[in-house]
Amino acid sequence: MDLFSCLSPFVFCSFASGSSGNCYYVGRQDEGLLVDVGISAKQLLKRLIENNIPLDSVKAILITHDHIDHVLGLEALTKTCPIPIYAHADCLLGLTEGNATKNTNVSLFHEIEPMQPFELMGITIEAFPVMHDGRGAMGYHFNYEGHTLTIATDIGMLDKVVKAQIQRADNIVIESNYDREMLEKGHYPFVLKQRIAGPFGHLSNEESARFVAEIYRPEIKNVMLCHLSENNNTPERAMQCLYKQFRLKHVNLDANTSVFPLPRHKCTGFVYL
Numbered sequence: 001m002d003l004f005s006c007l008s009p010f011v012f013c014s015f016a017s018g019s020s021g022n023c024y025y026v027g028r029q030d031e032g033l034l035v036d037v038g039i040s041a042k043q044l045l046k047r048l049i050e051n052n053i054p055l056d057s058v059k060a061i062l063i064t065h066d067h068i069d070h071v072l073g074l075e076a077l078t079k080t081c082p083i084p085i086y087a088h089a090d091c092l093l094g095l096t097e098g099n100a101t102k103n104t105n106v107s108l109f110h111e112i113e114p115m116q117p118f119e120l121m122g123i124t125i126e127a128f129p130v131m132h133d134g135r136g137a138m139g140y141h142f143n144y145e146g147h148t149l150t151i152a153t154d155i156g157m158l159d160k161v162v163k164a165q166i167q168r169a170d171n172i173v174i175e176s177n178y179d180r181e182m183l184e185k186g187h188y189p190f191v192l193k194q195r196i197a198g199p200f201g202h203l204s205n206e207e208s209a210r211f212v213a214e215i216y217r218p219e220i221k222n223v224m225l226c227h228l229s230e231n232n233n234t235p236e237r238a239m240q241c242l243y244k245q246f247r248l249k250h251v252n253l254d255a256n257t258s259v260f261p262l263p264r265h266k267c268t269g270f271v272y273l
Protein backbone atom coordinates (compact mmCIF):
# COMPACT_ATOMS: atom_id res chain seq x y z
CA MET A 1 0.00 0.00 0.00
CA ASP A 2 1.42 3.39 -0.89
CA LEU A 3 1.28 6.31 1.49
CA PHE A 4 -1.50 8.15 -0.33
CA SER A 5 -3.95 5.26 -0.43
CA CYS A 6 -4.15 5.26 3.37
CA LEU A 7 -4.85 9.00 3.58
CA SER A 8 -8.45 10.11 3.98
CA PRO A 9 -10.22 11.22 0.78
CA PHE A 10 -11.85 14.05 2.77
CA VAL A 11 -9.68 17.13 3.24
CA PHE A 12 -9.71 20.54 4.88
CA CYS A 13 -7.47 23.47 3.99
CA SER A 14 -7.39 26.86 5.68
CA PHE A 15 -6.47 29.78 3.42
CA ALA A 16 -6.93 32.40 6.14
CA SER A 17 -8.30 32.53 9.67
CA GLY A 18 -8.92 35.49 11.99
CA SER A 19 -10.48 38.93 11.99
CA SER A 20 -8.47 39.90 8.91
CA GLY A 21 -10.22 37.21 6.87
CA ASN A 22 -11.57 33.68 6.98
CA CYS A 23 -11.68 31.18 4.15
CA TYR A 24 -11.58 27.38 4.24
CA TYR A 25 -11.73 24.62 1.62
CA VAL A 26 -13.61 21.42 2.49
CA GLY A 27 -14.10 18.38 0.27
CA ARG A 28 -12.14 15.96 -1.84
CA GLN A 29 -8.95 17.12 -3.48
CA ASP A 30 -10.64 17.22 -6.91
CA GLU A 31 -13.97 18.73 -5.88
CA GLY A 32 -15.14 20.67 -2.87
CA LEU A 33 -16.60 23.82 -1.40
CA LEU A 34 -15.49 26.96 0.38
CA VAL A 35 -16.62 27.98 3.82
CA ASP A 36 -16.58 31.82 3.77
CA VAL A 37 -14.72 34.10 1.37
CA GLY A 38 -13.34 36.66 3.81
CA ILE A 39 -10.25 37.38 1.74
CA SER A 40 -10.10 39.22 -1.59
CA ALA A 41 -10.92 37.24 -4.72
CA LYS A 42 -7.35 37.88 -5.88
CA GLN A 43 -5.91 36.41 -2.68
CA LEU A 44 -8.23 33.45 -2.90
CA LEU A 45 -7.20 32.62 -6.46
CA LYS A 46 -3.56 32.79 -5.39
CA ARG A 47 -4.17 30.37 -2.52
CA LEU A 48 -6.10 27.94 -4.72
CA ILE A 49 -3.15 27.85 -7.12
CA GLU A 50 -0.69 27.39 -4.25
CA ASN A 51 -2.67 24.32 -3.19
CA ASN A 52 -3.23 22.93 -6.71
CA ILE A 53 -7.00 23.36 -6.45
CA PRO A 54 -8.45 24.44 -9.83
CA LEU A 55 -11.11 27.14 -9.41
CA ASP A 56 -13.66 25.04 -11.31
CA SER A 57 -13.38 22.31 -8.71
CA VAL A 58 -15.00 24.68 -6.20
CA LYS A 59 -18.67 23.77 -6.58
CA ALA A 60 -20.28 25.73 -3.74
CA ILE A 61 -19.70 28.45 -1.16
CA LEU A 62 -21.15 28.19 2.34
CA ILE A 63 -21.27 31.38 4.38
CA THR A 64 -21.24 31.38 8.19
CA HIS A 65 -22.54 34.97 8.58
CA ASP A 66 -22.39 38.39 6.94
CA HIS A 67 -19.46 40.00 8.80
CA ILE A 68 -16.88 41.44 6.44
CA ASP A 69 -14.08 39.11 7.58
CA HIS A 70 -16.20 36.25 6.16
CA VAL A 71 -17.54 37.76 2.93
CA LEU A 72 -15.03 40.35 1.67
CA GLY A 73 -14.23 38.64 -1.65
CA LEU A 74 -17.60 37.00 -2.27
CA GLU A 75 -19.04 39.54 -4.72
CA ALA A 76 -15.91 39.80 -6.86
CA LEU A 77 -15.33 36.06 -6.93
CA THR A 78 -18.87 35.16 -7.97
CA LYS A 79 -18.99 37.95 -10.57
CA THR A 80 -16.36 36.17 -12.64
CA CYS A 81 -17.17 32.67 -11.48
CA PRO A 82 -20.86 32.01 -10.72
CA ILE A 83 -20.55 29.54 -7.84
CA PRO A 84 -23.76 28.82 -5.87
CA ILE A 85 -23.84 30.53 -2.45
CA TYR A 86 -25.47 28.78 0.52
CA ALA A 87 -26.38 30.54 3.78
CA HIS A 88 -29.16 31.21 6.26
CA ALA A 89 -31.97 33.42 4.85
CA ASP A 90 -31.04 36.25 7.26
CA CYS A 91 -27.43 36.11 6.16
CA LEU A 92 -28.45 36.23 2.47
CA LEU A 93 -30.53 39.30 3.24
CA GLY A 94 -27.53 40.80 5.04
CA LEU A 95 -25.41 40.21 1.93
CA THR A 96 -27.83 42.24 -0.21
CA GLU A 97 -27.37 45.17 2.18
CA GLY A 98 -23.66 44.94 3.03
CA ASN A 99 -21.32 47.46 1.40
CA ALA A 100 -18.92 44.85 0.07
CA THR A 101 -21.61 42.36 -1.02
CA LYS A 102 -24.73 44.27 -2.08
CA ASN A 103 -24.16 43.64 -5.79
CA THR A 104 -23.68 39.90 -5.42
CA ASN A 105 -25.78 38.02 -7.97
CA VAL A 106 -28.83 36.91 -5.98
CA SER A 107 -29.65 34.18 -8.49
CA LEU A 108 -26.74 32.28 -6.93
CA PHE A 109 -28.34 32.37 -3.47
CA HIS A 110 -29.55 29.19 -1.81
CA GLU A 111 -31.25 29.30 1.56
CA ILE A 112 -30.18 26.80 4.20
CA GLU A 113 -32.52 25.67 6.97
CA PRO A 114 -30.60 25.12 10.21
CA MET A 115 -30.60 21.51 11.45
CA GLN A 116 -31.88 20.18 8.09
CA PRO A 117 -29.14 18.01 6.55
CA PHE A 118 -28.59 18.31 2.80
CA GLU A 119 -26.08 16.87 0.38
CA LEU A 120 -23.52 18.39 -1.97
CA MET A 121 -20.96 16.26 -3.84
CA GLY A 122 -21.74 13.30 -1.63
CA ILE A 123 -20.99 15.37 1.50
CA THR A 124 -23.82 15.53 4.02
CA ILE A 125 -23.96 19.02 5.46
CA GLU A 126 -25.86 20.18 8.51
CA ALA A 127 -25.92 23.85 9.47
CA PHE A 128 -26.60 24.83 13.06
CA PRO A 129 -27.35 28.18 14.67
CA VAL A 130 -24.67 29.88 16.78
CA MET A 131 -24.92 32.84 19.14
CA HIS A 132 -23.13 35.72 17.42
CA ASP A 133 -24.01 39.24 16.34
CA GLY A 134 -23.71 38.58 12.59
CA ARG A 135 -26.90 37.94 10.64
CA GLY A 136 -28.03 34.33 10.32
CA ALA A 137 -24.84 33.11 12.05
CA MET A 138 -24.32 29.37 11.66
CA GLY A 139 -21.71 26.69 12.04
CA TYR A 140 -21.43 23.61 9.80
CA HIS A 141 -21.10 19.89 10.35
CA PHE A 142 -19.86 17.74 7.45
CA ASN A 143 -19.91 14.00 6.92
CA TYR A 144 -18.22 12.41 3.93
CA GLU A 145 -18.27 8.61 3.96
CA GLY A 146 -18.01 8.60 7.74
CA HIS A 147 -15.26 11.25 7.92
CA THR A 148 -16.66 14.08 10.02
CA LEU A 149 -15.80 17.74 10.53
CA THR A 150 -17.47 20.54 12.48
CA ILE A 151 -16.59 24.18 11.87
CA ALA A 152 -17.66 26.41 14.76
CA THR A 153 -16.37 29.95 14.38
CA ASP A 154 -17.57 33.32 15.68
CA ILE A 155 -19.48 32.13 18.72
CA GLY A 156 -20.39 34.16 21.77
CA MET A 157 -21.33 31.17 23.85
CA LEU A 158 -21.12 27.39 23.61
CA ASP A 159 -24.76 26.43 23.97
CA LYS A 160 -26.17 22.88 23.89
CA VAL A 161 -26.67 22.80 20.12
CA VAL A 162 -23.15 23.93 19.31
CA LYS A 163 -21.63 21.56 21.87
CA ALA A 164 -23.51 18.60 20.39
CA GLN A 165 -22.42 19.48 16.86
CA ILE A 166 -18.77 19.76 17.89
CA GLN A 167 -18.92 16.62 19.98
CA ARG A 168 -20.13 14.45 17.09
CA ALA A 169 -17.12 15.26 14.87
CA ASP A 170 -13.74 13.54 14.63
CA ASN A 171 -12.26 16.76 13.26
CA ILE A 172 -12.93 20.07 14.93
CA VAL A 173 -12.38 23.67 13.90
CA ILE A 174 -13.26 25.72 16.96
CA GLU A 175 -12.86 29.41 17.66
CA SER A 176 -10.21 30.41 20.20
CA ASN A 177 -10.46 34.15 19.74
CA TYR A 178 -8.95 35.92 22.71
CA ASP A 179 -6.84 35.58 25.81
CA ARG A 180 -8.88 37.06 28.65
CA GLU A 181 -5.98 38.89 30.24
CA MET A 182 -4.80 40.38 26.94
CA LEU A 183 -8.32 41.58 26.16
CA GLU A 184 -8.80 43.09 29.62
CA LYS A 185 -5.44 44.90 29.63
CA GLY A 186 -5.53 45.82 25.94
CA HIS A 187 -6.34 49.15 24.34
CA TYR A 188 -9.80 48.30 22.94
CA PRO A 189 -12.64 50.62 24.04
CA PHE A 190 -14.70 49.23 26.93
CA VAL A 191 -17.79 48.73 24.74
CA LEU A 192 -15.84 46.67 22.22
CA LYS A 193 -14.29 44.56 25.00
CA GLN A 194 -17.78 43.89 26.31
CA ARG A 195 -19.02 42.93 22.85
CA ILE A 196 -16.15 40.49 22.26
CA ALA A 197 -16.50 38.80 25.65
CA GLY A 198 -20.31 38.90 25.60
CA PRO A 199 -22.75 36.09 24.66
CA PHE A 200 -22.96 37.31 21.04
CA GLY A 201 -19.24 37.97 20.56
CA HIS A 202 -16.38 35.50 20.47
CA LEU A 203 -15.02 32.50 22.37
CA SER A 204 -12.02 32.95 24.65
CA ASN A 205 -9.08 30.55 24.72
CA GLU A 206 -10.27 29.25 28.06
CA GLU A 207 -13.87 28.64 27.01
CA SER A 208 -12.92 26.61 23.97
CA ALA A 209 -10.00 24.82 25.68
CA ARG A 210 -12.17 23.73 28.61
CA PHE A 211 -14.77 22.33 26.26
CA VAL A 212 -12.28 20.54 23.98
CA ALA A 213 -10.61 18.93 27.02
CA GLU A 214 -14.02 17.88 28.33
CA ILE A 215 -15.10 16.10 25.14
CA TYR A 216 -11.73 14.78 23.97
CA ARG A 217 -11.64 11.14 22.87
CA PRO A 218 -8.74 9.36 21.13
CA GLU A 219 -10.71 9.01 17.85
CA ILE A 220 -10.44 12.77 17.36
CA LYS A 221 -7.96 13.32 14.53
CA ASN A 222 -7.60 17.08 14.38
CA VAL A 223 -8.36 19.94 16.73
CA MET A 224 -7.83 23.22 14.91
CA LEU A 225 -8.10 26.49 16.79
CA CYS A 226 -9.47 29.21 14.55
CA HIS A 227 -10.17 32.95 14.37
CA LEU A 228 -7.37 33.95 16.79
CA SER A 229 -7.41 37.68 17.49
CA GLU A 230 -4.42 39.62 16.21
CA ASN A 231 -4.42 42.04 19.16
CA ASN A 232 -5.80 39.97 22.01
CA ASN A 233 -4.20 36.58 21.46
CA THR A 234 -1.14 34.69 20.25
CA PRO A 235 -0.99 31.15 18.87
CA GLU A 236 1.30 30.28 21.82
CA ARG A 237 -1.22 31.51 24.41
CA ALA A 238 -4.08 29.63 22.75
CA MET A 239 -2.08 26.39 22.67
CA GLN A 240 -0.78 26.83 26.25
CA CYS A 241 -4.33 27.31 27.43
CA LEU A 242 -5.49 24.15 25.67
CA TYR A 243 -2.61 22.05 27.06
CA LYS A 244 -3.31 23.41 30.53
CA GLN A 245 -6.92 22.22 30.30
CA PHE A 246 -5.75 18.83 29.01
CA ARG A 247 -3.48 18.54 32.08
CA LEU A 248 -6.21 19.63 34.48
CA LYS A 249 -8.62 17.07 33.06
CA HIS A 250 -5.93 14.35 32.87
CA VAL A 251 -6.31 14.03 29.11
CA ASN A 252 -3.64 11.99 27.35
CA LEU A 253 -3.52 13.01 23.72
CA ASP A 254 -3.52 10.04 21.37
CA ALA A 255 -0.58 9.86 18.95
CA ASN A 256 -3.05 10.14 16.05
CA THR A 257 -4.55 13.42 17.26
CA SER A 258 -3.11 16.67 15.92
CA VAL A 259 -3.78 19.91 17.76
CA PHE A 260 -2.81 23.21 16.17
CA PRO A 261 -3.86 26.83 15.62
CA LEU A 262 -4.85 27.92 12.11
CA PRO A 263 -2.45 30.58 10.83
CA ARG A 264 -3.81 34.05 10.16
CA HIS A 265 -2.55 34.48 6.59
CA LYS A 266 -0.78 31.28 5.61
CA CYS A 267 -2.36 28.14 4.16
CA THR A 268 -2.33 24.93 6.18
CA GLY A 269 -2.02 22.71 3.11
CA PHE A 270 -4.32 19.69 3.04
CA VAL A 271 -5.37 18.37 6.43
CA TYR A 272 -6.65 14.79 5.99
CA LEU A 273 -9.85 14.31 7.95
Ligand SMILES: [Zn+2]
Nearest residue numbers: 019067069154
Ligand atom coordinates in the same frame (compact mmCIF):
# COMPACT_ATOMS: atom_id res chain seq x y z
ZN1 LIG B 1 -15.20 36.72 12.17
Ligand SMILES: [Zn+2]
Nearest residue numbers: 067132134154
Ligand atom coordinates in the same frame (compact mmCIF):
# COMPACT_ATOMS: atom_id res chain seq x y z
ZN1 LIG C 1 -18.40 37.63 13.10
